[in-house]
Amino acid sequence: MYTQWIFFWSFKTWWCQPWSIMITGTILLLIVWELLQSRWILLLLSGAILCWWILFLVVIPALYLQSFVKQDT
Template structure:
């Protein structure tokens, strides 16, 4: 079996970029629709943005770097 080309090939459906983005948008949207408090929605947006940065940018970059260091990609 060839090594995966992307970290996303190793993850289940609920941990794919599309599901991470949709969940984040749903949380921010629900915050606004249910509470109508901009400061809570802004706080949720900051937390979701940090979550996206970690899981959609930093984690794949670290995985790619680790694969390059092992000679696997």
């Protein structure tokens, strides 16, 4: 299972790797806070980034692994 997980990420470019997705979201939050210092905007943006992280770091890889397992059976 772990090798299939690594296999999934090996097809992705550098800007679509887990580390780059997390760094981009974190930097975006820091920039917005420094520029606007609005908790409400930061909260809304944090929610959007959290959804983005869950989608691209959890849901899509899990669906890929699930389809990979179905092909093996």
